[in-house]
Amino acid sequence: MSEDSVEKRLDEISPRRRKLLTWLTGGFLSLWGLGFAWVVAAFVKPPRSPRSLAERVLKIGPIDSLPIGKAQLVRHGRDPIFVIRTDEETMVGLSGVCSHLHCVLNWDDQQQVLDCPCHEGAFDVNGNVLKGPPPRPLKRFRVETRLGQIYVHL
Numbered sequence: 289m290s291e292d293s294v295e296k297r298l299d300e301i302s303p304r305r306r307k308l309l310t311w312l313t314g315g316f317l318s319l320w321g322l323g324f325a326w327v328v329a330a331f332v333k334p335p336r337s338p339r340s341l342a343e344r345v346l347k348i349g350p351i352d353s354l355p356i357g358k359a360q361l362v363r364h365g366r367d368p369i370f371v372i373r374t375d376e377e378t379m380v381g382l383s384g385v386c387s388h389l390h391c392v393l394n395w396d397d398q399q400q401v402l403d404c405p406c407h408e409g410a411f412d413v414n415g416n417v418l419k420g421p422p423p424r425p426l427k428r429f430r431v432e433t434r435l436g437q438i439y440v441h442l
């Protein structure tokens with residue numbers, strides 16, 4: 289191969305290489321710029337404020353208003369919650385929404401179960417499925433009594 293043909297060939301390749309290097313450098317700088325912008329945005333953005341205690345705890349009412357064996361349906365946002373008093377000191381908080389197709393449940397005082405009017409599903413006082421198509425137990429909420437009042441922790 290003559291020296292002229294090698295130089296000619298280098299001249300042909302060199303612009304391609306230059307273009308590739310330019311493209312790679314541009315791509316690298318773009319990615320670096322995006323990463324840097326993300327870090328700056330994360331630093332400047334105010335932190336999520338922690339939910340206040342009032343948002344996390346729902347006051348239900350006086351203990352005396354809920355006799356043993358009764359349940360109270362509490363409307364909270366889209367999903368109601370049942371507070372069930374099982375004995376003198378024990379109260380259970382359960383989602384009032386069926387785990388099957390999200391129908392609102394009914395409390396049956398006689399049977400001490402939560403019945404679903406849609407497909408005859410039923411849950412016990414611990415939220416376990418007794419019968420019907422519900423695929424999983426009900427979501428539980430911690431219930432607390434303080435100074436004669438009932439509170440549900442969301």
Ligand code: FES
Nearest residue numbers: 386389404407409
């Ligand atoms: S929605 Fe409750 S059993 Fe189907």
